[in-house]
Amino acid sequence: MPEPLHAKAGELSADEILDALREGRRVVIETEMLGGVHKVTLRIDGDVYYCDTPTTLHRHPDEEGMRTCIDRMGYGRRDE
Template sequence: MTGPLRAKAGELTADEIIGAMREGRRVVVETEMLGAVHEITLRHDGTTFYCDTPTTLHKHATEAEMRTCIEKMGYGRTE
């Protein structure tokens, strides 16, 4: 089993993040929030996309919704 893909916020594109998730990998993104560094875990269970932050678990029903979240929150860079 392949371990999680780790990256800093903005290091990977949304396509790279979603591609890894579609392959069954978790993507751990290191980001700064409120003056502290946190890890956000992004994953896909085959049906639902998840964005697990230190404060909440967001669920997205479609790839388009997940892409919007990745771009809006700055987890991935836009091209």
């Protein structure tokens, strides 16, 4: 299994995160939430995308759903 890719929220673009997921890598994002700094693991298993947060496991049925989550939660860099 390839090494996970570690980054802080906003360091990578959504495309870079999705590229790593397609390569079979997990992406571990360090982000501020719930009053502290936490790690969120993004991964794909078959056709389902997952966001494993400190409070819940989110499932996304397709890449577009994962991209929306990455953008909405601020995991990816916001290119202006």
